[in-house]
Amino acid sequence: xxxxxxxxxxxxxxxxxxxxxxxxxxxxxxxxxxxxxxxxxxxxxxxxxxxxxxxxxxxxxxxxxxxxxxxxxxxxxxxxxxxxxxxxxxxxxxxxxxxxxxxxx
Numbered sequence: 001x002x003x004x005x006x007x008x009x010x011x012x013x014x015x016x017x018x019x020x021x022x023x024x025x026x027x028x029x030x031x032x033x034x035x036x037x038x039x040x041x042x043x044x045x046x047x048x049x050x051x052x053x054x055x056x057x058x059x060x061x062x063x064x065x066x067x068x069x070x071x072x073x074x075x076x077x078x079x080x081x082x083x084x085x086x087x088x089x090x091x092x093x094x095x096x097x098x099x100x101x102x103x104x105x
Contacts, residue, residue, distance in 0.1 A: 003095075003103065006030060006034075006068075006069070007069055007071070007095055009036070010028035010029065010030055010036055010038075010069055010070075010071040010095070011028070011071045011073065011095060011097050011101055011103070012101070013026075013028035013036055013038040013071075014026040014027050014028040014038055014051070014071045014072060014073040014097070015073045015097070015099070015101050016038070017038040017039060017040050017051070018040055018051070018073050018074075018099065020040075021040045023040040023041050023043075023051070024041055024043075024074060024075070024076070025040060025041040025050060025051035025052075025072060025073065025074045025076075026038065026039070026040050026051055026072075026073040026074075027039055027040075027050070027051035027052045027054070027055040027070065027071060027072045027073070028055060028070075028071050029052075029055045029056055029059050029064075029067050029069065029070045029071070030067065030068045030069045031059050031062075031064035031065075031066065031067055031068065032064065032065060032066045032067070032068060033064075034068075035059070035062070035064070037055050037058040037059045037062070037064075038055060039051050039054035039055040039058055040054065041054065042054060050078075050079055050081065050082055051072060051073075051074075052070060052072055052078065052079075052081075052082040052085060052086065052094070053081065053082070053085060055070070056070070056085050056086075056089065060089075064089075066089050066090040067086065067089040067090055067091050068090075068091070069091060069095060070082075070086045070091050070094050070095065071094070071095040071096075071097065072094055072095070072096050072097070073096075073097050073098070073099060073101070074096070074098075074099075075098065075099060077096075078094050078096055082094060
């Protein structure tokens with residue numbers, strides 16, 4: 001599958017965030033203006049958020065009104081909440097890739 005260069009970019013951003021922080025998940029989103037936000041999951045005793053949730057929260061708190069794309073890099077599977085928040089902001093499906101950046105269908 002050939003990806004749009006902008007989709008490849010957010011997968012790269014998600015991979016970099018995950019590698020930099022040594023976390024289970026990395027995510028990146030692109031808003032309606034083309035701005036990108038990358039994040040990792042948060043796993044504290046008092047707060048647990050997926051990487052997608054953190055990236056979306058960053059975008060929304062920066063003024064984004066909708067999203068064009070959401071990428072998740074993980075060895076696991078996206079949670080139902082990840083798909084739900086993406087759908088709420090206009091994204092039909094997540095781009096899910098393994099740690100090596102290979103897109104999973």
